Each structure stands twice: as C-alpha cells, then as structure tokens.
Amino acid sequence: MINKLFILSILLILLIFSSQTFAQSKEDKLAAALLKYPQADTNKDGTLTMQEAKAFRKKYLKKSNKSKRNKKINNEKKLPKPTHANLVYGSHPRNVLDLWLAPSDKPTPLLVNIHGGGFKGGDKSKISAAMIKMMHKQGISVASINYRFKEAGQSRFEGESPLYPSILHDGARALQFLRYKASKYNLDKAKFAATGGSAGGQMLMWLGFHSDLAQADHDDPVLRESSRLQALAPRGGQTTSHYPTMLKWFGVKSLNFGKKEGVIIPSSEARKYTDKELALMSDASPINHWTKDDPPIYLYYPGANVAVDETTLFGTWVHHPLFGIKLKEAMYYKGMEAYLEYKDGPPVSRYKSQYDFIIQTLKSLPTSVIKADEQLASVSTDSDSALATEDTINWNTTGLQQANSMGGGAAEISKSGKFRVFVLMGQSNMQGAGRAKELKAPYNQKHDRIRIWANGSWQYFVPSNRHGPGVSFVHQLADYWPDDTIGIIKVASGGTGIRGFEKNWSFERANLTFDGKKGSLYKDLMNAVAEAKRISNPEFSGFFWKQGAADGTKKILAKEYYDTFKQLISDLRTDLDAPELPVFLDNYLTDEDFLKTLLSKMSDEDVIEAKKAAGKPPKNDQDLLKLLVSYVGEHSKILGKRRHIGNVILAKNRVARDIPNVTTLYFPEMPRLKDNVHYNSEGYVMMGKITATAVQKYYQEMD
Numbered sequence: 001m002i003n004k005l006f007i008l009s010i011l012l013i014l015l016i017f018s019s020q021t022f023a024q025s026k027e028d029k030l031a032a033a034l035l036k037y038p039q040a041d042t043n044k045d046g047t048l049t050m051q052e053a054k055a056f057r058k059k060y061l062k063k064s065n066k067s068k069r070n071k072k073i074n075n076e077k078k079l080p081k082p083t084h085a086n087l088v089y090g091s092h093p094r095n096v097l098d099l100w101l102a103p104s105d106k107p108t109p110l111l112v113n114i115h116g117g118g119f120k121g122g123d124k125s126k127i128s129a130a131m132i133k134m135m136h137k138q139g140i141s142v143a144s145i146n147y148r149f150k151e152a153g154q155s156r157f158e159g160e161s162p163l164y165p166s167i168l169h170d171g172a173r174a175l176q177f178l179r180y181k182a183s184k185y186n187l188d189k190a191k192f193a194a195t196g197g198s199a200g201g202q203m204l205m206w207l208g209f210h211s212d213l214a215q216a217d218h219d220d221p222v223l224r225e226s227s228r229l230q231a232l233a234p235r236g237g238q239t240t241s242h243y244p245t246m247l248k249w250f251g252v253k254s255l256n257f258g259k260k261e262g263v264i265i266p267s268s269e270a271r272k273y274t275d276k277e278l279a280l281m282s283d284a285s286p287i288n289h290w291t292k293d294d295p296p297i298y299l300y301y302p303g304a305n306v307a308v309d310e311t312t313l314f315g316t317w318v319h320h321p322l323f324g325i326k327l328k329e330a331m332y333y334k335g336m337e338a339y340l341e342y343k344d345g346p347p348v349s350r351y352k353s354q355y356d357f358i359i360q361t362l363k364s365l366p367t368s369v370i371k372a373d374e375q376l377a378s379v380s381t382d383s384d385s386a387l388a389t390e391d392t393i394n395w396n397t398t399g400l401q402q403a404n405s406m407g408g409g410a411a412e413i414s415k416s417g418k419f420r421v422f423v424l425m426g427q428s429n430m431q432g433a434g435r436a437k438e439l440k441a442p443y444n445q446k447h448d449r450i451r452i453w454a455n456g457s458w459q460y461f462v463p464s465n466r467h468g469p470g471v472s473f474v475h476q477l478a479d480y481w482p483d484d485t486i487g488i489i490k491v492a493s494g495g496t497g498i499r500g501f502e503k504n505w506s507f508e509r510a511n512l513t514f515d516g517k518k519g520s521l522y523k524d525l526m527n528a529v530a531e532a533k534r535i536s537n538p539e540f541s542g543f544f545w546k547q548g549a550a551d552g553t554k555k556i557l558a559k560e561y562y563d564t565f566k567q568l569i570s571d572l573r574t575d576l577d578a579p580e581l582p583v584f585l586d587n588y589l590t591d592e593d594f595l596k597t598l599l600s601k602m603s604d605e606d607v608i609e610a611k612k613a614a615g616k617p618p619k620n621d622q623d624l625l626k627l628l629v630s631y632v633g634e635h636s637k638i639l640g641k642r643r644h645i646g647n648v649i650l651a652k653n654r655v656a657r658d659i660p661n662v663t664t665l666y667f668p669e670m671p672r673l674k675d676n677v678h679y680n681s682e683g684y685v686m687m688g689k690i691t692a693t694a695v696q697k698y699y700q701e702m703d
Contacts, residue, residue: 079129084185089145089177089222090170097145097174098124101185102136109191109362110178111135112229113144116198116236119156119167120149131195131355138359141187145174147203156241157273157280164284171203172213172227179225191362193231195354198319201237205286205327208232209294231361232297233354236319239327240285242278243267249322250308259314266310287327296337296514298357299324304343321345332641335553337495337514346675349402349433349466350494364398364517395456399491399524402431406470407454408446408462413536417449417483421538422695423525423572424470425501426546428494432468433673434681439463443471443685450474451487453528458487458536467681468492472688473544480696487538491525493518497550497557498564503571512557513550526575540578542695543569545585548652552645555633559644562651569659582698583662584691587652590666594649595625601638602628609635626650663694 034041034048040056041048082098089095102108113131115122124144132142147170148163150156156164175192182189194204213227240246246255247267257265273281282288301321308317321342331338339348339357351357396404413419424430436444444462452461452470463471474486493500497513505520532538545565551557573581589597599607610631611617618624629646632639639645656664667690670683679687 079125079127080132087177090173092148092170094146094148095170095173096124097143097178099178099185100132100136100142102139102141104139104186107182107186107188108139108141109193109365110141110143110187111358111362112175112178112192112194112204113142114147114171114194114196114200114203115144116196116200117149119163119199120151120154122199134355135359138363140359140362141185143174143178145171147171147174155277156284157277164280168203168206168284169213171207173222175207175227175229176214176222176225180222189226190230191365192229193233193358193362194229195233195235195358196237197235198237201234202239202241202286204229204232205234205237205239205297206284206289208297209286209289209291211289228295230295230365231358232295233300233358234297235300235354236302237286237299237323238318239287239323242281242285243273244278245282245285246317249326250317250320252308252310254310255308255314255317256310256312257314261313264311287330290327290331290336292334292336294336296339296357296361297327297331298339298348298351298354299327299341300354301340301342305345335513335550344674346673346678347433347466349428349431349678352465360398361517364519395527397524398493398518399521400453400528402466402468402492403452403490404454405465406452406461406463406467407457407459408464409460410457411446411451411460413451413458413487414449414485417485418481419485419487419536419538420477420481420541421487421489421532422473422477422542422544423540423576424468424473424488424490424492424544424546425521425525426492426544427496427549428492429678429684429687430468430490430492430544430546431494432466432470432684433678434467434684436463436465436467436681438681439467439471439685442475443467447475447478449478449485451485453487453489453532456531458532461488467684469544469546469684469688469691472685473692474688476689476692477695480692487532489525489528489532491521491528492546493521495550496521496547498547498561498568499557501547502564502568503575504567512554515550522571529576540576540581542698543572543581543583544691545583548587548648549642549645552639552642552648555644555647557644558633558647558651561648562654565651565655566659569655569662580661582695583659584665584694584698585652585655585662586665586667588645588649588666591622591625591650591653594646595621595628598625598628598632598638598646602632602636606631606636661698663698665691665694 030048030050030053033053037056040052042052042055080100083101084099086096087099089097113124113127115124115126124146127144135142148167150163150167154163156167178185178187178192179189181187194207196204207227208229210227214225215223218224240249243255247253254266257267301319301324303316303319303321305321305325306316308320308322321340324340324342328338328340339351341348341354351360446460446462450461451458461471461474470488470490474488478486491501493515495513496515496518497510499505499509499512500515500518501521502509503522505522507516510516510518548561551561569583573579588594602610607628610628613631614627618627629650632646633644637643653664656662667687670686671680672678672683673680
C-alpha cells in the first residue's frame with residue numbers, strides 16, 4: 001500500500017503543478033487514478049476532480065505516517081521471547097501455548113492469558129508485553145493459550161456434535177497440563193490466575209466457576225490434575241451465553257448483530273434455537289455455575305452503563321458492563337468477593353487496578369494446598385508475638401495498604417504537647433472512595449501537627465489517591481487541641497466481616513465472609529502499634545469503628561456480632577494499655593427509629609405472622625423489635641441483600657448501652673457516589689467532622 005501511495009502522490013503532484021501544456025493529459029491521469037483508487041471519488045459521480053484527488057492524497061499520506069508511527073510503537077512494545085513457545089497441551093492443532101517463566105528459586109504463581117475473538121478468531125500472541133514484564137517483576141510467570149475455533153457463521157451450540165463444551169475444555173486442559181508440568185517449569189500449582197478479553201473472559205469465568213474437571217482415575221495423567229483457578233480477571237467478558245437472558249437483562253425484544261453504523265441485523269430474525277441449544281447456552285453461562293467456594297473476581301469493562309436498544313451496535317452490547325453488574329449483584333448477595341470496574345462506574349477502592357488485584361491475590365495465597373492449613377495455623381495471634389521487630393514486618397498488607405497511599409513523607413513527632421493517636425478500623429467506607437483531587441485546603445496540605453502511620457513510619461497525612469473520613473477528622477481535632485499532635489493508625493479493608501478484625505483470628509472464621517486470605521488485620525494493627533511505641537510516645541485517645549454491612553449477609557455472623565465486637569473492644573483496651581479507651585461507632589438507626597422503619601415497611605399480615613412465630617406476645621417495644629428482626633431475617637427481603645443486618649443494628653446499639661465509654665453515631669444522609677453505597681469526597685469530610693465533634697463532646701464531658 002505504501003508503494004502505491006507513493007506512486008499516487010507523484011502522480012498527483014504532477015497533476016497539480018504541471019503547466020497548461022499538459023492540460024489535455026491531466027484529465028487522462030485523473031481518469032487513470034480513478035480506476036486505481038475509486039474510493040477517491042467521494043461524491044460517487046464517476047469523475048475524479050482535482051479537489052478530490054488532493055483530499056485523497058492528504059488523507060492517505062496521513063494514514064501512511066500513522067502506520068509508520070504505530071509500527072515504531074509496536075516495536076517498542078514487542079513481546080519478549082517466550083521461555084517456551086508452542087508447547088503442545090492437547091490433541092487439537094490449536095492446543096498450543098506460550099510460556100514466559102519468571103526467574104525464581106522457588107515455584108512461581110502463574111497468570112494464564114486467554115485471548116478473545118468470539119471463539120472464531122484471535123491468537124495467543126495477542127497479549128500485553130507490559131503485562132508480562134509487570135508480572136515478572138512481581139515473580140509471577142505468564143502463559144498464553146490457543147484453543148479450537150468454531151467455523152464462521154456456526155454456533156457453538158448447534159448440530160449433532162456441538163463445539164460446546166469442547167472449546168472450554170481446551171482451556172481446562174491447558175490449566176491441567178501446566179499443573180502436570182508444574183515441577184518442570186517451577187510453577188506453584190496452588191496459585192493459578194487467568195485473564196482475557198471477551199470470549200477469553202467468558203472462558204476463564206466458566207473455568208473459575210465450574211466444578212473441578214479433574215478425573216482422579218483417568219488414564220491420561222494430565223486429566224487427573226485440577227482445572228480450578230484461584231483468581232479471575234476477565235475484560236469485557238459475557239457472564240451469560242443465553243440469548244433469552246440477554247434480552248431480559250437489556251429489556252429489549254431483539255439485539256443488533258450489526259457491527260457498523262446504520263447496519264441493523266436483528267437477532268429476532270435469526271433462526272429459532274432448539275431446546276437443546278438453549279440448554280447448552282445456559283450451561284455455557286458462567287453466572288449459572290458459581291458457588292460460594294469459588295475464587296475472587298475482578299471484572300473490567302471499557303464502556304459505560306449506557307442504555308441498549310434494538311439499534312445498539314454488536315460491539316457495544318456484547319461487551320456491556322451490565323454483564324458484570326448482574327454477576328456482581330448475584331455474588332454480592334451471597335457475600336462473595338467480586339469487584340467491578342467500568343467507565344464512569346463506582347471506583348474499586350481496595351485495588352488500584354485489575355493487575356493489582358491479580359498480583360495481591362496470588363501473593364496472598366498459601367504456597368500449596370497441602371501446606372495451607374499448616375501455614376495459616378502458624379500465624380500467631382498472641383499479642384506479644386504480634387509485636388515483631390521492624391525487620392520482620394511486612395507493611396504492605398491488606399489492612400494497611402490504603403493508609404500507605406496517604407503518607408506524604410516521613411515526619412518527626414513534636415516533643416512538646418501530647419501525641420494523641422486514634423485507631424480507625426472498618427470496611428470500605430472507612431477506607432474511603434473519595435477522590436483526593438477534590439479535597440480543598442487545608443485537607444490537601446501538610447500540617448505540622450497531623451500524622452498518619454504509613455509504610456512503617458509516622459508521615460504527613462496528605463491523601464494522593466482516595467480518602468475516607470480520617471482527613472477531616474484529624475484536622476478538626478488538631479484545631480481543638482492546638483498544643484498537641486494528632487495521629488491516626490488506620491486498618492481498613494472493603495467488604496471485611498468483623499471476624500477479619502478479631503484478635504483470636506483464624507482463617508476459617510475470617511473466611512465466613514471470604515476474608516481469610518487477607519490475614520489477621522488485628523495483627524496488622526498491633527505491628528503498627530508496637531513500632532509506633534518504639535519510635536514515639538503515643539497516647540491512645542479513641543477508637544473509631546465503621547463496619548457491619550458484611551456481617552448482615554449471614555445469620556450466624558449477625559447473631560454473634562454483639563459478643564464479637566464486645567471482645568474486640570476489650571482486646572483493644574488491653575493491648576493499647578488504655579482501659580477506658582473511648583469508642584465511637586456508627587450505626588444506621590436507633591432502636592426506636594428502626595422499629596418505626598420495620599413497621600412502615602412490613603404489612604399487617606407480616607407483623608401478625610412475626611408475633612405468631614415468636615410464640616409469645618411482646619412485653620414492650622424492645623421485644624417487638626427483636627421478634628420483627630428475627631422474622632424479617634428468615635422470611636422477608638425488605639432489608640435487601642443483607643437480610644440479617646437487623647441483628648447487627650441491634651448489637652451495635654446494645655454495645656453502647658452495656659459498655660462504658662462507647663458512643664454511637666447516627667450519620668445523616670450524606671453525598672454519595674453513583675453506587676449509592678460509598679460517599680463522595682464531601683460526604684467523607686462531613687463524616688469525619690461529625691465524628692470529631694463527638695470526640696470533642698466526650699472529652700469536654702470528661703473534663
């Protein structure tokens with residue numbers, strides 16, 4: 001094409017700059033150019049004018065230059081040579097994979113890339129060179145696989161011998177092959193993750209959610225290996241293959257298979273699917289296979305959650321974030337770990353990116369299934385052993401990660417006045433989803449008397465990415481105590497149940513809310529406390545707790561919330577050497593307001609049934625509230641996905657009544673993000689100020 005464009009350019013130059021003596025040949029040359037390049041005739045009148053020739057030349061020279069620039073960029077992003085190329089993992093000609101091994105003395109985790117292409121195209125070479133390099137820096141090996149295709153125009157589900165599930169079984173066999181060869185390639189069989197776009201994303205979700213395809217007694221030793229994954233990172237993947245379900249989700253009668261503007265190919269005009277095909281579509285849908293023991297997932301979609309109609313282009317709806325929204329909703333209802341990122345959607349506060357999710361998840365896993373229990377059992381929860389030396393502490397833990405991003409550089413602690421330190425713990429709204437760039441002075445500036453524990457030291461408190469209530473909280477208290485320095489130690493992780501924070505931590509208990517792999521968050525806190533005591537003289541002045549939603553998903557957790565939280569307060573007061581440590585916790589409603597809310601939402605019939613279920617009439621409003629909460633948890637969805645949250649609300653209010661120096665905060669409605677779960681920057685500033693005011697009131701009353 002470049003040679004042709006060069007010839008055309010010369011031709012057009014001659015045409016444009018030739019003298020009148022060549023006037024006769026100019027028309028001939030334009031006619032000849034039109035024969036070679038009919039697309040230059042933009043008005044399609046059959047005649048190429050000089051103006052059209054100039055425009056054509058300008059357009060295609062620009063394309064040629066762009067092509068050269070892209071070629072240069074591609075050379076810079078050239079894939080590193082695989083350690084092992086075209087490894088054969090199965091009998092089909094396309095059953096080959098490439099493997100980039102990370103140098104390591106011990107077995108490495110593995111990220112498997114599954115290319116997209118609608119199950120009819122694509123190649124294992126379609127993989128990011130930057131991703132491979134990033135994973136290698138983290139000690140993670142990378143594989144990229146090919147798999148069999150369907151024929152053009154052919155459905156995976158039609159015919160006597162449909163290609164489903166054979167195509168997906170190719171992916172399973174690739175995983176099994178890599179596990180079978182794990183010792184040869186120095187791979188950790190217990191740390192396999194997968195990423196991939198579109199069809200590849202759907203395949204890896206199916207593999208991640210489907211029951212293990214290992215066949216223990218099979219003659220082929222490869223098929224005896226597990227097909228399970230430990231982390232899923234799809235991009236633009238379809239969570240269902242069932243067309244009737246897609247129509248229902250999008251709220252349309254037909255979807256457009258057209259890929260160009262103005263081209264409408266209605267799905268309603270396609271051939272009707274047989275019952276067998278519909279059944280296969282349903283079975284090929286990842287959303288129909290997930291169970292509570294499945295791995296965490298981080299879904300990414302490049303587009304926004306825009307409305308879809310019968311004219312929406314294929315490329316828009318087939319990679320629509322609604323696929324991810326539906327899966328996350330289903331998993332979230334069961335308390336499972338699912339993250340979703342899409343254009344203009346709510347931020348993922350726990351991870352910086354999908355790659356960060358892959359790296360952190362793989363690194364947090366036990367080194368092998370056999371040794372996992374031994375390794376977890378070796379995690380000491382004894383407060384003395386938690387006070388480890390600086391050399392043995394890993395500060396880049398789940399609990400401390402977000403606080404680490406708020407450090408604005410090492411800072412000394414003033415020797416004058418007190419050093420008042422507050423402990424902040426909780427879920428995602430304690431972490432914070434507010435954008436740091438939206439903060440205004442003084443919250444985005446260094447303060448001589450404000451500190452945060454970050455990266456293993458006291459640092460200036462200057463959020464650089466996301467922020468929660470802590471920043472306005474400490475600024476207000478610094479104004480209240482002008483002679484003292486105010487510090488915070490924050491341990492928070494989105495979606496974490498209370499058992500992830502308890503001192504008597506165990507993997508099994510924490511994993512009831514799928515938090516086992518986060519490790520002991522209490523240990524994270526105590527490590528920070530020990531080092532803070534070593535290098536400074538903190539006076540622990542309060543505990544701010546913002547947590548509870550995760551425990552509303554399970555009856556056993558909600559029922560035990562009071563006892564668990566009571567024990568947490570006791571442990572903190574003992575280990576911080578602050579027996580009267582004031583506690584400030586948020587709650588949704590007072591008991592009185594909660595009772596009014598339930599009565600307004602429940603029908604008279606439901607209230608009657610609730611009283612019958614209790615077996616005896618309530619003596620007072622408190623008894624009535626308890627029996628209504630019990631009934632709603634078992635028989636109603638008026639409290640949404642967290643149907644047992646009522647017991648958590650009761651527990652928090654009871655803690656404030658039963659335990660000295662505990663203040664319950666009932667925040668007003670504050671500005672939120674579009675997800676209606678997390679607050680925006682203004683909302684977190686309000687929350688921090690309200691809490692600081694409660695702290696001030698407590699100390700004023702103490703004086």
